[in-house]
Amino acid sequence: xxxxxxxxxxxxxxxxxxxxxxxxxxxxxxxxxxxxxxxxxxxxxxxxxxxxxxxxxxxxxxxxxxxxxxxxxxxxxxxxxxxxxxxxxxxxxxxxxxxxxxxxxxxxxxxxxxxxxxxxxxxxxxxxxxxxxxxxxxxxxxxxxxxxxxxxxxxxxxxxxxxxxxxxxxxxxxxxxxxxxxxxxxxxxxxxxxxxxxxxxxxxxxxxxxxxxxxxxxxxxxxxxxxxxxxxxxxxxxxxxxxxxxxxxxxxxxxxxxxxxxxxxxxxxxxxxxxxxxxxxxxxxxxxxxxxxxxxxxxxxxxxxxxxxxxxxxxxxxxxxxxxxxxxxxxxxxxxxxxxxxxxxxxxxxxxxxxxxxxxxxxxxxxxxxxxxxxxxxxxxxxxxxxxxxxxxxxxxxxxxxxxxxxxxxxxxxxxxxxxxxxxxxxxxxxxxxxxxxxxxxxxxxxxxxxxxxxxxxxxxxxxxxxxxxxxxxxxxxxxxxxxxxxxxxxxxxxxxxxxxxxxxxxxxxxxxxxxxxxxxxxxxxxxxxxxxxxxxxxxxxxxxxxxxxxxxxxxxxxxxxxxxxxxxxxxxxxxxxxxxxxxxxxxxxxxxxxxxxxxxxxxxxxxxxxxxxxxxxx
Numbered sequence: 242x243x244x245x246x247x248x249x250x251x252x253x254x255x256x257x258x259x260x261x262x263x264x265x266x267x268x269x270x271x272x273x274x275x276x277x278x279x280x281x282x283x284x285x286x287x288x289x290x291x292x293x294x295x296x297x298x299x300x301x302x303x304x305x306x307x308x309x310x311x312x313x314x315x316x317x318x319x320x321x322x323x324x325x326x327x328x329x330x331x332x333x334x335x336x337x338x339x340x341x342x343x344x345x346x347x348x349x350x351x352x353x354x355x356x357x358x359x360x361x362x363x364x365x366x367x368x369x370x371x372x373x374x375x376x377x378x379x380x381x382x383x384x385x386x387x388x389x390x391x392x393x394x395x396x397x398x399x400x401x402x403x404x405x406x407x408x409x410x411x412x413x414x415x416x417x418x419x420x421x422x423x424x425x426x427x428x429x430x431x432x433x434x435x436x437x438x439x440x441x442x443x444x445x446x447x448x449x450x451x452x453x454x455x456x457x458x459x460x461x462x463x464x465x466x467x468x469x470x471x472x473x474x475x476x477x478x479x480x481x482x483x484x485x486x487x488x489x490x491x492x493x494x495x496x497x498x499x500x501x502x503x504x505x506x507x508x509x510x511x512x513x514x515x516x517x518x519x520x521x522x523x524x525x526x527x528x529x530x531x532x533x534x535x536x537x538x539x540x541x542x543x544x545x546x547x548x549x550x551x552x553x554x555x556x557x558x559x560x561x562x563x564x565x566x567x568x569x570x571x572x573x574x575x576x577x578x579x580x581x582x583x584x585x586x587x588x589x590x591x592x593x594x595x596x597x598x599x600x601x602x603x604x605x606x607x608x609x610x611x612x613x614x615x616x617x618x619x620x621x622x623x624x625x626x627x628x629x630x631x632x633x634x635x636x637x638x639x640x641x642x643x644x645x646x647x648x649x650x651x652x653x654x655x656x657x658x659x660x661x662x663x664x665x666x667x668x669x670x671x672x673x674x675x676x677x678x679x680x681x682x683x684x685x686x687x688x689x690x691x692x693x694x695x696x697x698x699x700x701x702x703x704x705x706x707x708x709x710x711x712x713x714x715x716x717x718x719x720x721x722x723x724x725x726x727x728x729x730x731x732x733x734x735x736x737x738x739x740x741x742x743x744x745x746x747x748x749x750x751x752x753x754x755x756x757x758x759x760x761x762x763x764x765x766x767x768x769x770x771x772x773x774x775x776x777x778x779x780x781x782x783x784x785x786x787x788x789x790x791x792x793x794x795x796x797x798x799x800x801x802x803x804x805x806x807x808x809x810x811x812x813x814x815x816x817x818x819x820x821x822x823x824x825x826x827x828x829x830x831x832x833x834x835x836x837x838x839x840x841x842x843x844x845x846x847x848x849x850x851x852x853x854x855x856x857x858x859x860x
Contacts (some may be wrong), residue, residue: 260388262418262619263379264426264611267372267392267406269327269479270452271578272296273605274375275612276383277621282430282609285382293604294378296452297324298370300357307374319506320344321358325481326371328453329353329364330409331402339477340485342502352405368409376413384777389418391615393607394719395454396422397474399634400679400691403719418618419717424449424458425469426610427576430601433462443571444470444563448589448597449607450552451577453479457556459563459570469631471562471652473555480516480579483545487512487536490544491527494534504530516541520581542584549588556592562652567593575599576606631655636691636713636721639676641666643685648713651681658714662728665709669701673709677723677736696725698732765818772821776809779825783832786839793838802831 263276263285271293275284284292291309299311299322306314314322319342329337334345334353344356354361372392379387392415394406403420410417424447433445442463449456456474488508492500500508511527515536518525524537560567573589575597580586589597601609616622631654637647640663648659665673673696680688699707708728715721724735783806791799809824 260619260621261379261383261385262389262391262612262615262621263376263387264608264613264615265372265375265390265392265415266423266426266605266608266611267327267368267394267409268296268451268607269325269454269481270296271604272371272375273608274379275605275608276379277612277616278383282612282616284605284608285379287378288381294371294374295324296326296371297322298326298367299323300359300362302358305359305370307370315510316503316506319502320356323355323357323362323367325453326364326367328477328481330368331364331399331405340505342506352401365405365409365412368406369412372410372413372415376415380774384774384781386774387415389416389615389619391419391421391426391611391618392417393421393423393426393611395449395451395474396424396456396458396469396472396631397454398719399689400719400721407720418615420719421611421614422456422458422469422472422719423451423576423607424456424472425460426607426614427574428460428610429613430606430610431574431598433460433572433574444565444569446556446559446570446573446593447576448552448556448573448580449474449576450579450585451479452579453477453481455479455552455555457552457559459559459565468654469652470565471559472631473559473562475551475555478548478551479577480513482548483516483579483582484509484512486544486548487516487527487541490536490540491529491534495529495532497530516582520583538583545584549584552585553588553592570595573597574606575603578604632657632715632719634679635681636715637678637688638711638723639678639685645678645680645683645685645688648711649715653715655715655719656717658712660710660712663709663711664705665699665702665707666704668704670704670707671699671701672697673699673725675711675723675725675734675736677721691721692723692736694723694725694734694736696727696732696734698730699727700730769816769818772818773813776813776821776825779828779832780806780809783828783835786835790835790839790842793842794835798831798834802828802835805831 261276263274265274266272273284273292273294275282277283286292287294294308295312297308297311297315299306299314299318301321311322315324323343328339329352332352333350334347335349337345337353345353346356346361347353352364354363355367376387390410392406392410394403398406406420407417427447427449428445433443442461445460445462447456447458447460454474455478456472458472459470461468461470488505491508491512492498508529511529515525515527519536519538519541524535527534527536570593573593573595575586575589580599580603586597586599631652632649635647635651636649637645640646646661648661649657674693675696676685676693677691678685678688679691682688696709699709710726710728712724713721722735722737724733726733794802805824805828809821809828812821812824815821
């Protein structure tokens with residue numbers, strides 16, 4: 242018999258009534274997780290009361306260290322300390338042109354892997370490690386398994402980067418409810434639909450400058466619908482780049498041409514500290530190679546102006562895409578840790594001629610919005626507003642002459658499906674190659690190839706007579722499925738676009754083999770984790786019950802119960818499943834009797850003063 246958990250009507254926390262969902266902001270420099278608790282979104286802390294998890298993983302020969310504990314290795318072992326892995330997600334080796342201390346392996350047209358002390362690690366695997374840390378934090382904080390998660394991505398992430406993020410989440414054991422654009426998550430966090438004048442459409446700019454990416458989105462709230470009118474950005478522009486600009490300045494000041502990996506890492510750390518100090522102070526000191534440099538606000542603004550100009554250019558372009566003027570913007574919301582900088586805030590203020598909104602911690606706002614969306618998608622609440630994201634880039638296919646025929650234009654609201662008819666160009670043609678592309682250029686060579694497949698079995702006809710219906714379908718995560726059908730015969734072919742920059746076949750095979758190799762170990766760890774959670778639930782229920790009904794037990798019975806409770810608490814410090822299970826069984830011997838006494842007490846209370854006639858006349 243289990244302990245009865247008495248609750249007020251409508252306030253039960255039974256698992257069948259409330260499913261646990263989380264929102265994760267998988268950031269370039271920091272990541273965090275949030276969940277809706279008692280109707281309010283809250284960022285979850287670790288055991289040291291920290292909410293930000295530095296997106297850093299250090300691989301030693303015999304151990305792996307994460308987050309704050311991995312920071313110390315940035316300067317002592319930079320080759321094995323992976324930071325800003327988000328910048329490598331879904332990108333080919335040839336795309337990665339910024340300076341880094343890592344040994345990258347793989348083909349130029351594939352997403353590379355890092356050579357570490359533990360062997361090859363892909364960006365997907367490293368991101369999965371970070372996501373797993375956040376998942377474990379959430380489970381420990383919420384004392385429940387996680388039913389689903391919403392993970393945010395930059396609005397400008399392309400197909401490959403979105404797919405790589407989903408791969409990482411699945412590798413971490415997360416049930417992905419949706420990939421949500423970061424600016425959209427920020428809008429949800431601020432409840433812009435609730436604050437808007439419902440009689441009039443309102444346009445909002447979400448300016449998101451994080452550690453490694455920059456996004457600008459314009460959202461409109463109209464008649465209960467939240468729609469992203471336009472979005473733009475840069476997948477390699479953020480706080481990390483501001484740090485690099487300071488490093489470049491420092492090297493010039495010190496007449497240094499090159500730095501080794503350890504020196505470069507030291508310069509980056511010093512640059513970041515100086516940048517953060519300038520938010521509150523007029524100047525900051527950098528200690529570099531036993532020399533000191535003084536960086537004041539005027540120099541800082543001059544150094545980073547090139548990056549700020551890029552963000553302002555993107556803002557203006559997105560305004561043009563949305564066909565809006567500056568006067569049409571109701572509010573500007575700041576998102577991302579880099580917007581703490583006074584220089585960034587001044588630039589936004591000067592462009593839009595409005596005081597930007599930053600009442601919610603810019604580091605936390607995206608995770609908070611993601612958790613609200615996750616809570617809605619998991620079925621815990623009903624929200625009258627509807628979120629419509631948009632495609633960041635145009636999608637199309639190759640036609641004769643190496644031209645691109647666009648089926649879905651950039652900034653089209655998703656989910657979306659588009660169909661278009663094509664035909665054969667040769668007599669007797671029985672097959673057609675469908676080459677799917679992404680980009681804004683008109684020639685295939687200037688766009689990005691997402692995948693190819695062949696539609697076979699077309700009845701031989703005169704050129705131009707066959708009717709090939711091609712359908713592009715983008716789901717709410719921004720992931721693409723392409724199908725083709727010959728309408729007279731009904732032959733059909735389809736492809737789920739998973740770009741070549743995702744996991745390679747070798748990496749997929751290795752992960753699969755690792756799954757088999759460590760299956761028993763993983764099974765044991767899962768059993769141990771579940772056993773501990775169940776024991777902790779039992780202890781929590783018992784503690785609450787004792788607060789209310791401890792007087793129901795005689796002193797010897799209470800002492801025996803408390804002794805068994807203490808024994809279980811002691812065993813929880815161990816990793817011995819059988820010992821924990823035995824302690825739970827011993828506790829149940831005493832707690833079941835307590836549960837029976839509680840049941841009798843509450844039944845007696847409910848029936849006190851009730852007559853038999855009251856029951857017979859109740860109908």
